[in-house]
Amino acid sequence: MDIDKIxxxxxxxxxxxxxxxxxxxxVVVVGSPAGSKPLPAAESEQMLRNVVDRACKASKSKxxxxxxxxxxxxxxxEADPKLLRHLLxxxxxxxxxxxxxx
Amino acid sequence: xxxxxxxxxxxxxxxxxxxxxTKRHKVDGRITVALTETISMQQEVAQSIASCFRPFxxxxxxxxxxxxxxxxxxxxxxxxxxxxxxxxxxxxxxxxEHAEAVPENAGVRYFPYLGxxxxxxDRAGLAELRNKKDEVAELFSPPExxxxxxxxxxxxxxxxxxxxxxxALKRLxxxxxxxxxxxxxxxxxxxxxxxxxxxxxxxxxxIDASSVFDELGQQLNVTTAMVxxxxxxxxxxxxxxxxxxxxxxxxxxxxxxxxAGTVIEGGDIPARMIAGLNWCVGQGVMIISLSLGVRRxxxxxxxxxxxxxxxxxxxxxxxxxxxxxxxxxxxxLPESLSAGATDEADQIWFNSSSQQFAETPRRIVPTLIAxxxxxxxxxxxxxxxxxxxxxxxxxxxxxLAALLKQFRPEATxxxxxxxxxxxxxxxxxxxxxxxxxxxxxxxxxxxKL
Numbered sequence: 001m002d003i004d005k006i007x008x009x010x011x012x013x014x015x016x017x018x019x020x021x022x023x024x025x026x027v028v029v030v031g032s033p034a035g036s037k038p039l040p041a042a043e044s045e046q047m048l049r050n051v052v053d054r055a056c057k058a059s060k061s062k063x064x065x066x067x068x069x070x071x072x073x074x075x076x077x078e079a080d081p082k083l084l085r086h087l088l089x090x091x092x093x094x095x096x097x098x099x100x101x102x
Numbered sequence: 103x104x105x106x107x108x109x110x111x112x113x114x115x116x117x118x119x120x121x122x123x124t125k126r127h128k129v130d131g132r133i134t135v136a137l138t139e140t141i142s143m144q145q146e147v148a149q150s151i152a153s154c155f156r157p158f159x160x161x162x163x164x165x166x167x168x169x170x171x172x173x174x175x176x177x178x179x180x181x182x183x184x185x186x187x188x189x190x191x192x193x194x195x196x197x198x199e200h201a202e203a204v205p206e207n208a209g210v211r212y213f214p215y216l217g218x219x220x221x222x223x224d225r226a227g228l229a230e231l232r233n234k235k236d237e238v239a240e241l242f243s244p245p246e247x248x249x250x251x252x253x254x255x256x257x258x259x260x261x262x263x264x265x266x267x268x269x270a271l272k273r274l275x276x277x278x279x280x281x282x283x284x285x286x287x288x289x290x291x292x293x294x295x296x297x298x299x300x301x302x303x304x305x306x307x308x309i310d311a312s313s314v315f316d317e318l319g320q321q322l323n324v325t326t327a328m329v330x331x332x333x334x335x336x337x338x339x340x341x342x343x344x345x346x347x348x349x350x351x352x353x354x355x356x357x358x359x360x361x362a363g364t365v366i367e368g369g370d371i372p373a374r375m376i377a378g379l380n381w382c383v384g385q386g387v388m389i390i391s392l393s394l395g396v397r398r399x400x401x402x403x404x405x406x407x408x409x410x411x412x413x414x415x416x417x418x419x420x421x422x423x424x425x426x427x428x429x430x431x432x433x434x435l436p437e438s439l440s441a442g443a444t445d446e447a448d449q450i451w452f453n454s455s456s457q458q459f460a461e462t463p464r465r466i467v468p469t470l471i472a473x474x475x476x477x478x479x480x481x482x483x484x485x486x487x488x489x490x491x492x493x494x495x496x497x498x499x500x501x502l503a504a505l506l507k508q509f510r511p512e513a514t515x516x517x518x519x520x521x522x523x524x525x526x527x528x529x530x531x532x533x534x535x536x537x538x539x540x541x542x543x544x545x546x547x548x549x550k551l
Contacts, residue, residue: 005401025318027372029405038412041384067319067373069380072409076319076373095405099318099373100242 006088007097014088017081023064024081024098029074031094044070047092052077055087105228105242114158114224119231120240120317121147121217140217147237148204148212148219154230155221157209217316252334252491253423253453263478263486265349269446270341270473270498275544276354279505282548286355286504288511291342292382292390292415294375295335297364299482300328304340304347310359311385319377330482331364337489338393340480341497342504348486352479354501357508361385366394372402379406383413388507388515391500393420393493395430407437416515418500420492421468422455426536429457433492434467439519441495442537443474448529450536451475454492458535470526470539472498502544510551521550 013024030051032038039047045068052075056062063079076099077084088096108115125139204212210221223231231238267277290310300309312328315321330336343360344353363378375394382390390410396403410417419438422430433440434457443451450456451474459465474495481487499522506518513521525547528540 005405007400007402025373027319027376027402029376029402029409031405032412038409065318067377069319069376071380071383071413072376072406074376074380074406074409076376078318094408095402097372097400097402 005093005095007095009100010084010088010096010098013098014081014085021081023078024084025065025076025078025100026084026087026096027074027076027099028087028096029072029094030092032073039070039073041070044073048073048075051090051092052087054090055083058086059083109225109228114222115228116220116222117228117231118218118220118242119151119238121219122237122239123147124217124239144217151219151231151234151237152204152210152212154227154234155210155219155223156227158222158224252337252489252493254487254489263348263350263488267351268473268478270477270494271351271354273444273446273448273473274354274498274502274542275546276502276505278545279502279509279548282509284505284508284548286343286358286501286508289355289358289389289504289507290385290387291355291358291360291500291504292379292385292387293335293339293342293360293362294365294378294382294390294392294394295338295362296332296366297330297335298328298339298360298362299330299336299480299484302336302340302347302480302482302484304344304353304480305336306345308339308343308345308360309362312362312364313378313381314364315374315377315381317373319373319380321377321381328362328364331366333482333487334366334393334493335362335364336482337479337487338391338493338497341477341494342391342501344480347480350478350486352477352486354498355504355508358501358504361387375403376406379410383410383415388415389500389503389518390415390417391497392417392432393491393496395419395422395433397422397424397428397430399434400431403432404435404437407432407435411437411515414515416503416519418496418503420496423453423491423493424455425453426456428455429467430455434459436465438469439499439522440468440470441474441492441499442468442471443490443492443495444471444529444532444537444541445475445490446473448531448541450532451490451492453490454495454536456536456538466535466538468492468538470499470523471495471528471532471537471541473541474498499542502542502547505544506547506551509548513551517551521547524550 059082061083063077065078068075121144212219314324343358365374365378419433419440421433421440432438442454472495475490477494478488522542525543526539528537
């Protein structure tokens with residue numbers, strides 16, 4: 001994922017997280033190939049699930065909370081930092097931010 | 103400023119706490135917050151920890167309150183009026199009865215629908231809060247409010263609004279579209295704001311659907327009528343779809359209806375805005391009016407707005423109220439149709455944001471300008487309020503887009519945007535850098551569609 005598209009606050013939260021740190025909340029937008037049509041909601045949700053599943057498998061953990069926003073190809077997630085780090089390595093992710101106000 | 107730094111500097115700090123416990127239940131296969139039960143449980147918690155907070159004479163809010171009494175500077179007055187905890191005693195202020203669980207003089211505000219409290223604490227109060235493991239789920243420094251807050255002109259407001267069609271509607275040529283039978287009938291507009299006082303007579307039957315979201319964007323199961331958590335949303339909703347009220351006509355598209363999401367209450371939590379956008383799309387809106395933004399470029403918001411445009415949804419966004427050489431995201435994104443504000447003298451409103459970006463070709467925001475200063479519209483409690491801001495300009499343009507959508511239901515968002523921009527003419531006293539394309543003309547826009 002393009003480093004410029006990660007919210008610096010999220011990056012900082014992940015950098016500072018230790019093994020015993022609690023879960024972190026993030027919001028993530030998944031992109032589409034340039035010029036492609038937007039996915040219908042059902043397909044969008046499946047695609048989002050696939051993205052999360054990949055990170056779950058790689059990190060061998062599951063999010064504690066997960067809310068899909070299929071109409072805007074996005075989701076919010078509360079998960080341990082390890083899972084989120086794997087998630088952000090996924091090439092399909094367009095942008096990600098800490099779910100926290102400034 | 104981080105909590106510890108602020109404590110060190112001033113002896114107190116503002117914090118937000120997320121309350122425990124939260125009861126959840128399964129509705130249609132989804133686990134969601136059982137709102138009534140949760141509020142009922144958390145009210146007692148809110149009461150029990152309210153003593154950790156207290157007002158401070160030298161806090162930002164207290165200082166502003168003192169300045170209010172002696173200053174005629176509108177910025178200070180509006181900041182006070184806009185910020186909940188210091189608005190005690192204002193007759194037009196609507197509070198949820200659940201929030202009354204916490205005393206008004208406790209230096210804290212309780213957000214029952216979010217299960218959160220925000221207030222000022224000293225070091226002892228903060229330590230006490232941090233020890234309340236059974237009552238406090240999370241504690242953090244509150245955000246700078248991301249709502250594009252309008253300015254109030256209270257002295258002028260005492261005289262009341264002039265009767266008839268507002269100057270803003272006349273300036274845009276909206277009545278001519280009404281004469282052509284266009285009221286926005288059949289058009290659904292997305293409205294993400296502080297909520298709406300749905301009991302206001304000007305907004306009777308204006309809300310087609312409403313929603314509230316928790317901090318992770320999970321939609322809350324709210325069965326009661328929509329309320330405004332401040333006053334901003336009721337005002338912007340009135341400009342979009344308000345019926346004439348008190349012999350004053352201010353709503354651009356009174357035949358249109360709203361899909362209204364409450365996404366701003368106690369802070370700009372990204373998941374709430376995303377959830378609101380997601381929900382609006384699911385409701386079938388083609389136009390979304392956004393009088394909010396963050397004071398920096400945010401790639402996440404940029405990606406979201408791109409998602410909207412990919413779905414042919416037109417986001418019409420206030421550019422911000424911080425003056426020249428400033429702008430907010432998403433108003434400053436190329437995918438947004440952004441609005442700056444003008445006044446009744448057809449001049450740029452002094453605080454209207456504008457910015458030129460070092461891109462090729464050069465790009466200036468806002469896209470256009472529209473009436474936004476000295477605007478009367480509906481207020482919580484059943485009255486009218488006069489406000490100034492780009493928050494008022496954006497719904498005027500979103501309402502115009504709704505009228506055009508009724509005229510050409512098959513038109514895409516991009517076509518409507520193009521027609522509006524093609525109708526713009528910049529007043530001679532406003533530079534390109536401040537007013538960009540200028541002010542739209544409703545009839546010309548219709549002819550361009």
